[in-house]
Amino acid sequence: MGYRIGVGGIAIESSTFSPLPSRLEDFTILRGDELVERYPFMPGWRLRGRDDVAWLPCLHARAIPGGPVTAQAYAAMKAELLERVRGALPLDGFYFDIHGAMYVEGMEDAEADLAAALRDVLGPRCLVSASMDLHGNVSRQIVELVDLFTAYRLAPHDDALETRERACAHLLDSLDHDVRPLRAWVRVPAILPGERTSTLVEPGRTVYARLVESDAVAGVIDASLWVGYVWADEPRSAAAAVVTGTDAAAIQREAEKIARRYWDARHDFDFVAPAGSADWCIERALELAAGGEHAIFISDSGDNPTAGGVGDVPHVLERLLARSAFASGERSALYASIPDAAAVATCVAAGVGTDVDLLLGGKLDQVHGSPVRVRGRVETVFRDDPVGGDIAVLRTGGVHTIVTARRKPHHYLRDFLQLGLDPAAHHVTVVKLGYLVPELRHAARHALLALTPGAVNQDIPALTYQHVRRPVFPLDPTMADPDLRATLFGMEWA
Numbered sequence: 001m002g003y004r005i006g007v008g009g010i011a012i013e014s015s016t017f018s019p020l021p022s023r024l025e026d027f028t029i030l031r032g033d034e035l036v037e038r039y040p041f042m043p044g045w046r047l048r049g050r051d052d053v054a055w056l057p058c059l060h061a062r063a064i065p066g067g068p069v070t071a072q073a074y075a076a077m078k079a080e081l082l083e084r085v086r087g088a089l090p091l092d093g094f095y096f097d098i099h100g101a102m103y104v105e106g107m108e109d110a111e112a113d114l115a116a117a118l119r120d121v122l123g124p125r126c127l128v129s130a131s132m133d134l135h136g137n138v139s140r141q142i143v144e145l146v147d148l149f150t151a152y153r154l155a156p157h158d159d160a161l162e163t164r165e166r167a168c169a170h171l172l173d174s175l176d177h178d179v180r181p182l183r184a185w186v187r188v189p190a191i192l193p194g195e196r197t198s199t200l201v202e203p204g205r206t207v208y209a210r211l212v213e214s215d216a217v218a219g220v221i222d223a224s225l226w227v228g229y230v231w232a233d234e235p236r237s238a239a240a241a242v243v244t245g246t247d248a249a250a251i252q253r254e255a256e257k258i259a260r261r262y263w264d265a266r267h268d269f270d271f272v273a274p275a276g277s278a279d280w281c282i283e284r285a286l287e288l289a290a291g292g293e294h295a296i297f298i299s300d301s302g303d304n305p306t307a308g309g310v311g312d313v314p315h316v317l318e319r320l321l322a323r324s325a326f327a328s329g330e331r332s333a334l335y336a337s338i339p340d341a342a343a344v345a346t347c348v349a350a351g352v353g354t355d356v357d358l359l360l361g362g363k364l365d366q367v368h369g370s371p372v373r374v375r376g377r378v379e380t381v382f383r384d385d386p387v388g389g390d391i392a393v394l395r396t397g398g399v400h401t402i403v404t405a406r407r408k409p410h411h412y413l414r415d416f417l418q419l420g421l422d423p424a425a426h427h428v429t430v431v432k433l434g435y436l437v438p439e440l441r442h443a444a445r446h447a448l449l450a451l452t453p454g455a456v457n458q459d460i461p462a463l464t465y466q467h468v469r470r471p472v473f474p475l476d477p478t479m480a481d482p483d484l485r486a487t488l489f490g491m492e493w494a
Contacts, residue, residue, distance in 0.1 A: 002051075003175055005093040005168075006122075007035060008058035008081050010074075010114060013135065014103035015231040015308030017463065018067030018455035019367045021105070024076055027063040031084070035060055038097075041165040053172065058084035060097055064387075064407055065308040067455070074104040078114060085121050093127040093171045094118065096146060097164065100136015101229035108467075109236050112141035119145050127174055127181075131167035133157065135194055135229045139236040143185045143489050148174065149242045151224040153208050155198045156437050170221055170244070180493035181221055181244045184255035184486040188239035190266050190473040191230040193458055195301055195434040195449060198272040203265040210261065214254040219247025225258050231308050231456050235469045241486075248488055255486040263484060266473050272435045273299070275449040275458075278319045282428075286323070288446055289331050289427040297423070297444040300432045302454030303368070306409045309456040311432050312339050313369030314361030316450060320399055320430065321374070329398040333428040334421055336410035337388070337402035339364065344405045347378045347392035354378050356394065360403065368453045374401060380419050393419050400426075411437045 012022060030038060035057035059081045085094070096115065104110040115128070122128065129148035132138070134155060143149070148170045152163050174181055199208045207225070214223035221244045228239045241258040243251040274284070278300075285296045298316070305311035317335050325331040338361045350356050356378060359371035376396035383390050389405030400421060402410070410416065410431050416423055423429040423443055431440065434456075436447055451458050461475055471479035 002053055003092040003172070004054045004056060004088070004090060005095060005171065006056045006058050006085055006088045006091045007095045007097065008060055008085065009097035010061045010077050010081070010102060011097065011099040012063040012069060013065035013099055013101040013133070013229060013308050014068055015065070015455045016068060016103055016233040017231055018308055018310055018365070020067040020310045020364050022063055022066040022069045022073065024073040026066060027061045027073070027077065029059065029061045029077070031059050032057050039164060041161060050172070056088040056091070058088060064409065065306055067308070069102060069104045069110070071105045074110065078117060082117055082121055085118065091122060091126050093129065093175055094122055095168055095171060096128050096130040098130060098132055100132040100138065100226070101232055103232055103234065108234055109139050109141055112139055112145065115142050115145040127171060129167045129171035131163045132226070134226050136226055137228050137232060137234065137236045137238065138185070138226050138240040138242060140185060140487060143183050143242060147181050147490065148221065148244050149183065149224055150222045151226055153199070153211060155194055155204070156435055158438055166222070174221070179246055180490060182246060182248055182251055182488060182490040184243045184251040184488055186241045186255050186259035186484055186486045188241065188259045188263050188484065189469070189471060189479070189482050190239045190263065191228055191237055191460065191468065192266070192269055192474070193230050193434070193460065194227060194307065195271055195458060196269040197227045198435050200435065201272055203268045207261055207265055211258065214243060214258060217250050217254055219250035220245040220254060223254055223258060225262060230460055233465050233467045235467055237468050238472060248491070252486045252488060256484055259484045263482065271449050273447040273449040275451055278316045278450045278452055281448040281450045282319055282323060284448060285428045286325055286331065293445055294427055295424050295443060295445040296428050296448070297436060297440060297446070298428060298430045298448045298450050299434055299436065300430055300450050300452050301434045302452035302457045304432050304434050304454070304456050305407050307434055307456040309432065309454045310365035311407050312361040312364045313452070313454050314338060314372040315369055315452050316430050317360070317401060318372045321396060326399050327397040331428070332398040332426040333400065333430065334416065334423060334426050335399060335401045335430045336416070336432065337404050337408060339404050339407045341405040343403050344390050344392050347394065347403065348381055348390055350378055352378050352381055358394070360401070365455065368455060376401070382419055391419065393421065409433065412439050413443060
């Protein structure tokens with residue numbers, strides 16, 4: 001007899017400090033066989049070449065990180081997912097593909113709510129295996145409801161596909177050996193941004209690399225560590241360790257070891273790149289450009305849409321245009337990007353080669369920024385980008401500003417090249433990111449991190465938290481050493 005395994009989930013990273021809600025239309029929803037494209041490690045839906053598994057794709061919804069998900073959007077996606085899961089019953093297992101930092105208006109711990117609803121449909125015997133982003137917030141409630149956990153071990157997330165495959169492999173192995181996994185969970189009272197905890201640098205590199213030591217311990221299925229998502233003002237927001245396995249003593253010991261290792265390193269985490277104000281980064285970039293350097297990347301970290309920022313705070317653009325070297329064209333810069341549908345429509349109507357006078361940005365996020373006046377020439381119009389919609393490039397002196405109709409992160413070189421722009425040919429490229437994703441990291445001769453205003457401001461102690469469980473580092477820097485003993489789940493099956 002083969003296994004019947006359902007697949008589905010809802011994934012978004014939601015900043016509670018963002019004024020821009022995430023609506024149903026912001027999600028890309030894949031249904032049924034459309035999900036195959038998300039799991040290329042399942043050729044013909046046969047993981048590891050097995051033909052005794054019926055993978056039953058239900059629904060997966062994913063959105064660019066943003067503000068709180070509206071209650072209506074969540075209810076609609078949840079209802080459809082559950083309906084499709086009911087249609088796939090009976091199931092031996094379910095692969096729960098989530099991010100872990102979704103916030104829904106009026107709700108705490110949205111992933112636990114979704115897991116509970118799934119469990120009601122699936123029943124207690126169905127094995128559920130979850131893969132998550134290491135920036136998820138893992139509560140005791142979700143650990144009670146899900147049988148197997150695994151999370152990314154790299155930031156940037158070069159191992160996203162590998163993690164999804166690992167979650168499915170753990171599920172199959174447990175079914176093959178009739179295992180009901182145990183889980184050991186430790187909450188680590190620390191909330192640090194990803195830009196300080198990247199695995200590209202120490203101590204993050206070593207803290208995460210040592211997870212394989214726990215993997216090798218007898219009785220351990222998976223060892224995972226979550227940095228957590230710092231821009232969610234929720235009680236569950238914190239780092240966490242979860243070790244899944246069959247030996248209660250072993251997983252408890254390993255979870256506590258991992259949690260202690262992270263806690264003891266908390267003071268050593270620092271930014272992944274040289275960091276300072278926007279003006280400091282621009283000044284440093286100009287010094288490098290004076291020496292003949294190009295492809296100098298500046299991350300506008302406070303308004304990073306891949307972390308939940310809105311993306312239309314024009315602070316760095318304003319500071320660029322205030323520099324005579326850029327305003328005159330002596331130095332060149334790319335600015336990616338500003339979502340402003342009205343401004344794009346004006347550029348499209350004016351046409352390439354026409355001068356326009358625009359008020360850019362500060363319309364979606366009026367909390368952290370105000371519009372900036374930009375006068376320039378329309379250099380490029382690109383229609384119907386699948387993410388950004390219509391796109392215009394506006395040139396002002398040496399600054400090329402990319403304006404999109406919809407929010408769009410610029411992760412890849414092709415995002416620039418399709419617009420006739422090559423970062424290698426320009427002195428400075430500003431991107432609304434935190435740490436650079438792999439392709440841009442390799443393209444950058446130098447990387448600088450601008451500490452800027454926005455919904456994902458890096459000044460964590462300055463954020464107006466009201467619901468985070470205290471004490472927590474770094475909001476309470478002198479807090480006493482915490483209780484890092486693990487809580488065990490799944491013992492009812494032991």
